[in-house]
Amino acid sequence: MDTIFAQATAPGKAGVSIVRVSGPAALDAGRLLGVDLQPTDRRVARLIDFDGSLIDIAFVLAFANGRSFTGDPVVEFHLHGSSAIVARILSRLGEAGFRQAEPGEFTRRALETGQLDMAQVEGLADLIDAETEEQRRQAVRVLDGAIGDLVESWRKRLVRAAALLEATIDFAEEDVPADVFPEVRELLSSVHSELEREAQGTEIRERVREGFEVAIVGPPNIGKSTLLNRLAGREAAITSEHAGTTRDVIEVRMDLRGIPVTMLDTAGLRDADDEVERLGIDLARKRAARADLRIHLVSSDTEAAEPRLEDDIVLIGKADTKRFSGMVGISGLTGLGVDWLVDQVASILEGRLRSAGAATRARHASALRDGSHMIGVVLEKIDQGDIEMVDLLAEDVRSASRSLDTLVGRIDVESLLDEIFSSFCIGK
Amino acid sequence: MGRVADRAGIQFRLLNRRKGPAVQGPRTQADRALYRESMLAEVKARPGLDVIQGEVIDLLVRDGEARGVVLADGSEVPAKRVVLTTGTFLRGVIHIGDEQRPAGRMGEDPSIRLAERLDDLGLMLGRLKTGTPPRLDGRTIDWDGLDRQEADEEPVLFSFLHDKPFVRQIACGITHTNSQTHEIIRENLDRSAMYGGTIEGVGPRYCPSIEDKVVRFEGKESHQVFLEPEGLNDHTVYPNGISTSLPASVQESYVHSMSGLKDARILQPGYAIEYDYVDPRSLNSRLELRVMPGLFLAGQINGTTGYEEAAAQGLVAGLAAAAQVLGRDAIRFDRANSYIGVMVDDLVTRGVTEPYRMFTSRAEYRLALRADNADARLTEIGHAGGCIGDERWAKFQKKSQEVSDLAGRLREKTVTSRELAGVGVKVNRDGPKRSLYDALSISGTRFDDIEQFLDPGQPPFDPLIVQQVSTNALYQHYVERQMKDVALLRKDEALELPADLDFIGLPGLSGELATKLDHIRPETIGQAGRIEGMTPAALTLLVAVVRKRRTRTKAS
Numbered sequence: 001m002d003t004i005f006a007q008a009t010a011p012g013k014a015g016v017s018i019v020r021v022s023g024p025a026a027l028d029a030g031r032l033l034g035v036d037l038q039p040t041d042r043r044v045a046r047l048i049d050f051d052g053s054l055i056d057i058a059f060v061l062a063f064a065n066g067r068s069f070t071g072d073p074v075v076e077f078h079l080h081g082s083s084a085i086v087a088r089i090l091s092r093l094g095e096a097g098f099r100q101a102e103p104g105e106f107t108r109r110a111l112e113t114g115q116l117d118m119a120q121v122e123g124l125a126d127l128i129d130a131e132t133e134e135q136r137r138q139a140v141r142v143l144d145g146a147i148g149d150l151v152e153s154w155r156k157r158l159v160r161a162a163a164l165l166e167a168t169i170d171f172a173e174e175d176v177p178a179d180v181f182p183e184v185r186e187l188l189s190s191v192h193s194e195l196e197r198e199a200q201g202t203e204i205r206e207r208v209r210e211g212f213e214v215a216i217v218g219p220p221n222i223g224k225s226t227l228l229n230r231l232a233g234r235e236a237a238i239t240s241e242h243a244g245t246t247r248d249v250i251e252v253r254m255d256l257r258g259i260p261v262t263m264l265d266t267a268g269l270r271d272a273d274d275e276v277e278r279l280g281i282d283l284a285r286k287r288a289a290r291a292d293l294r295i296h297l298v299s300s301d302t303e304a305a306e307p308r309l310e311d312d313i314v315l316i317g318k319a320d321t322k323r324f325s326g327m328v329g330i331s332g333l334t335g336l337g338v339d340w341l342v343d344q345v346a347s348i349l350e351g352r353l354r355s356a357g358a359a360t361r362a363r364h365a366s367a368l369r370d371g372s373h374m375i376g377v378v379l380e381k382i383d384q385g386d387i388e389m390v391d392l393l394a395e396d397v398r399s400a401s402r403s404l405d406t407l408v409g410r411i412d413v414e415s416l417l418d419e420i421f422s423s424f425c426i427g428k
Numbered sequence: 429m430g431r432v433a434d435r436a437g438i439q440f441r442l443l444n445r446r447k448g449p450a451v452q453g454p455r456t457q458a459d460r461a462l463y464r465e466s467m468l469a470e471v472k473a474r475p476g477l478d479v480i481q482g483e484v485i486d487l488l489v490r491d492g493e494a495r496g497v498v499l500a501d502g503s504e505v506p507a508k509r510v511v512l513t514t515g516t517f518l519r520g521v522i523h524i525g526d527e528q529r530p531a532g533r534m535g536e537d538p539s540i541r542l543a544e545r546l547d548d549l550g551l552m553l554g555r556l557k558t559g560t561p562p563r564l565d566g567r568t569i570d571w572d573g574l575d576r577q578e579a580d581e582e583p584v585l586f587s588f589l590h591d592k593p594f595v596r597q598i599a600c601g602i603t604h605t606n607s608q609t610h611e612i613i614r615e616n617l618d619r620s621a622m623y624g625g626t627i628e629g630v631g632p633r634y635c636p637s638i639e640d641k642v643v644r645f646e647g648k649e650s651h652q653v654f655l656e657p658e659g660l661n662d663h664t665v666y667p668n669g670i671s672t673s674l675p676a677s678v679q680e681s682y683v684h685s686m687s688g689l690k691d692a693r694i695l696q697p698g699y700a701i702e703y704d705y706v707d708p709r710s711l712n713s714r715l716e717l718r719v720m721p722g723l724f725l726a727g728q729i730n731g732t733t734g735y736e737e738a739a740a741q742g743l744v745a746g747l748a749a750a751a752q753v754l755g756r757d758a759i760r761f762d763r764a765n766s767y768i769g770v771m772v773d774d775l776v777t778r779g780v781t782e783p784y785r786m787f788t789s790r791a792e793y794r795l796a797l798r799a800d801n802a803d804a805r806l807t808e809i810g811h812a813g814g815c816i817g818d819e820r821w822a823k824f825q826k827k828s829q830e831v832s833d834l835a836g837r838l839r840e841k842t843v844t845s846r847e848l849a850g851v852g853v854k855v856n857r858d859g860p861k862r863s864l865y866d867a868l869s870i871s872g873t874r875f876d877d878i879e880q881f882l883d884p885g886q887p888p889f890d891p892l893i894v895q896q897v898s899t900n901a902l903y904q905h906y907v908e909r910q911m912k913d914v915a916l917l918r919k920d921e922a923l924e925l926p927a928d929l930d931f932i933g934l935p936g937l938s939g940e941l942a943t944k945l946d947h948i949r950p951e952t953i954g955q956a957g958r959i960e961g962m963t964p965a966a967l968t969l970l971v972a973v974v975r976k977r978r979t980r981t982k983a984s
Contacts, residue, residue, distance in 0.1 A: 066938075166787070166789040169447065169789065388448070389871060390447045392871070394794075
């Protein structure tokens with residue numbers, strides 16, 4: 001096995017930069033730089049170049065086999081954060097035959113040595129990418145093993161159900177409980193309903209990773225772009241007094257009370273003559289319909305908004321210039337009603353988050369749905385009394401169990417690895 | 429063995445007949461005398477085969493390889509390869525209550541010197557035990573008051589060459605233990621060899637002695653006992669379900685407590701027997717000992733129990749030994765083509781902690797490994813290995829042809845869902861057109877329902893072929909799904925680890941795992957992956973070793 005190294009912190013000038021070395025020969029990296037390390041050492045040391053000259057005075061940490069992030073022996077050099085020092089150390093390690101780590105390779109080793117399971121690796125990736133508080137909360141829960149715990153509890157019940165079914169096959173004439181199906185049914189239906197619930201929550205959790213989409217819709221020149229600019233605090237969409245300026249969908253990612261939101265500014269909805277504008281309006285309608293939430297701006301309290309979906313918010317646009325009653329108005333120009341809107345959007349999205357579970361990715365959802373589908377098939381057969389072909393029932397329970405295993409990567413890992421690890425930067 | 433069992437079978441019963449074909453298993457009760465006669469006849473009919481009777485006490489060894497055996501009378505039998513099948517004889521000890529005596533089985537001496545010879549090889553030996561019930565005199569059983577279990581009306585035989593039993597079929601009697609039986613056993617538990625602690629060997633969990641059953645299933649007031657005649661012209665009865673190691677007097681009184689057995693005479697008391705086995709992880713997948721090439725082990729010496737288990741190992745070891753002598757490739761059994769492959773792989777990679785018995789649940793590709801398609805799975809492999817007779821080969825080819833013809837016709841003919849629903853097939857009336865084969869794959873569809881859609885004017889279909897095609901169709905979707913897993917398995921099995929690989933010297937392996945690998949010496953990456961406690965990291969490391977070796981071989 002190679003011993004690998006990479007810079008673990010962001011490149012460039014910093015207070016401290018860390019270079020991490022992992023593998024059976026990690027301690028040799030210390031020796032190479034003039035530091036004689038024991039497997040669990042930590043100390044300040046002088047790092048020496050090949051000609052005896054000083055490279056840096058650094059804090060050096062050694063982690064023993066099985067007690068490091070990767071599970072292999074690890075040495076970390078906490079260097080003064082200069083690009084030149086880092087470059088010198090990296091090239092010294094490279095010259096000495098250590099190998100530059102591939103992107104995500106440290107994490108891959110952690111997975112391979114069993115320090116992390118598949119879901120935890122994904123949690124770690126999300127944690128590193130987390131920009132908002134809700135994203136951080138969600139990712140750290142996954143990294144902490146929440147999904148693994150769930151899978152373990154499902155697995156236990158599926159194994160028990162499978163064992164009961166097997167007993168009727170292999171011990172037909174011996175001492176088995178007379179009728180195993182009531183217990184099998186109970187075990188499977190509890191797992192089934194938990195899988196369904198978890199799978200539904202995944203969609204919401206996926207939004208936290210990717211960001212919720214909130215579309216601002218309404219007729220031209222109602223102040224949609226100005227509102228977006230106010231929300232984003234910068235000039236993201238081009239605004240002008242001329243109706244029909246926004247022909248494409250403009251997206252601005254923002255953090256609304258800890259929730260990641262992509263705000264969509266769409267073309268004004270009207271019957272347009274201009275071909276290009278009409279295409280833009282079409283696109284706007286589709287995008288808005290797909291979004292998680294829509295903010296409709298209308299010009300007066302008597303005007304009917306575009307078709308509204310549940311939770312959608314309707315506001316009077318350019319409220320600073322109008323008189324109205326019975327409705328809330330908003331003005332991107334003066335900021336009137338903007339705080340109220342932000343609270344409103346955040347509380348609607350938070351409400352959706354509260355019901356969601358631990359699974360966070362489309363991959364999780366599909367494994368959960370596969371498992372749930374298989375169990376559903378078995379439950380249906382049991383309910384219809386179609387239980388003679390126990391071999392097929394047992395096979396479906398096995399398949400369900402296998403598909404849940406893919407959540408934590410116990411099987412069929414290889415096909416996922418490249419995709420997941422390609423999203424890591426070197427050094428993580 | 430299948431052929432001989434068919435000749436001697438006096439009660440054929442297909443286990444799990446009402447469950448799916450993938451878990452059905454043919455079972456028979458063999459007439460002991462008939463079995464012995466037919467087996468001897470088979471052996472004698474084999475050209476070039478001599479039968480020598482005698483106790484083997486030592487091995488002939490040349491250049492570290494087994495080259496024959498030495499008998500107790502001092503004579504030597506040289507051989508190019510040796511297969512040892514010691515059964516329960518290796519340091520066998522019989523226990524009846526607190527009485528114990530060295531014996532290989534009732535009335536025969538144990539094999540001590542051979543066991544000592546195996547000790548010298550530095551193998552890991554362990555102790556296992558198995559039990560037998562008392563044998564009863566059928567003439568003293570009151571059969572009239574007992575329930576009976578008849579043989580199947582449409583018997584399924586073991587061999588594909590046979591379609592009906594050779595001898596008269598008999599019924600078994602059924603009796604039950606009762607609270608009095610249990611009371612007698614409970615009072616005398618301390619006199620049982622097992623409970624008295626005189627046996628150190630481990631017995632199987634799934635075939636417990638009657639003492640075990642009474643203790644473990646305390647709430648159960650009665651256990652079923654089958655009274656199986658041992659032959660057509662033999663009054664010995666084997667009471668299946670009451671194996672024991674209680675003293676003979678206690679056996680008398682609990683046997684007499686059961687319905688129909690009040691006056692039953694015990695011909696031979698039940699006993700437990702303890703014996704040595706060799707940790708099967710010291711074998712390669714051809715059941716050859718790694719420390720002594722040329723020496724193969726099969727049967728209970730490898731920690732298994734059961735007739736089929738023993739016979740299958742004899743087949744594997746015998747074929748491999750013969751292939752070596754003939755300079756051919758050994759036949760490869762794997763987890764995807766046979767239960768034989770599953771068993772051998774389990775034995776050599778995981779070892780045993782109790783006598784190993786085959787269960788269908790041990791096979792991950794169970795739906796593909798069915799008794800009904802054993803011929804389709806293995807005949808061609810056997811033919812390539814040179815161990816299929818002309819008669820079997822011709823019969824197999826004919827059947828394969830007929831099966832594929834019928835399946836082909838069913839695949840070609842498509843019918844609307846409305847028509848299918850009309851004859852009772854469970855499909856949505858408004859669904860698409862389907863082939864008849866697809867219709868047959870839907871659970872509950874019978875061939876008779878859909879036969880009318882086939883072009884008329886054909887000769888009537890052979891019911892056996894119809895049944896085979898129906899079963900294949902029923903499992904096709906599941907089997908297709910499993911074949912994807914099989915492809916992955918085969919990929920791993922194709923990565924062979926070098927036989928001389930030094931696991932201990934591999935950097936990056938934990939000491940514990942290195943020792944384990946060195947002990948088990950997996951032959952492929954697939955096998956290594958099935959070893960308990962194996963980590964993905966260690967596997968990756970092994971894959972890297974294999975790849976590195978390959979490139980080196982290519983370069984040189």
